[in-house]
Amino acid sequence: MQEIKHVYIAKSCLFVNGQLVLKGENSIFVKYLKEVYKHTDIKYSKYFKMDPLSKLGFLAAEVLLKDMKCSESPERNGIILENKVSTYLVDVKHQVTINDKENYFPSPANFVYTLPNVMTGEICIRHGFKGENAVFVNEAFDAEFVCQYIKSMYEADKVDMLIGGFVDADEDEYEAFMFFTEKDNVSELDAKMIEDLYLKSKSQAEE
């Protein structure tokens, strides 16, 4: 059985299928993301306008989808993610701009990112996905829930390819775990296996 392709980004480390491919020189979240952006070797000016959560999800998807074949029908590709603190970082940034009624200058560029599904929207725009896409806020990554959701999409014949995962960005911690699934290999998708891949990646990053 072929291992499901998966990507993990946390603690200034980028893992692909459990292999460390980029150990960051910078421990600051956004600066490390810039290193990952350079590593992906893409030119996508809209990236710089994204909030940290979207940047993290965008880069994880970029690495995950490299050399992978998606469905040729945009409507048959999608993404299902989980997240813990929603868009906390940009919410705080936005709040600061509207706290003072005498100095009330909300930033449109910040405000548009105050929903976690904008992150999946950015990924869908980049890769031309028009199928199912959703972000569920949960206390922690729930492999059982995500896998069940993905399987139900395949069983209902709604999609041919789905990315699953967990992407979260807080003040102190950030983490992205994404895995690639296809309708043809849905029988190989097992929640316990996905959870094991996630926990193994997490423990590797913490070493």
Next chain:
Amino acid sequence: MDKLIEELKVEIIEALNLEDMEPEDIDINEPLFGDGLGLDSIDALELIVLLEKNYGIKVEDPKKGKEIFASVKTMAEYITAHQK
């Protein structure tokens, strides 16, 4: 006017997160939208906020936006003419 133009370039880069750009990369006559810097509608709103926040100028008529934000030079001219 030259000082204002240089200030504006820095403020635009900061407000719009144009991280790859340096002030000298922006041609003052280059269109900000479309073929020039490739800005979008959210950026347009951000520029309106920039004018109000940094220069105290409120763009009352959105139709004038196209004219005001045609280039860095037209923005600077608008600021010079309307700043109190």
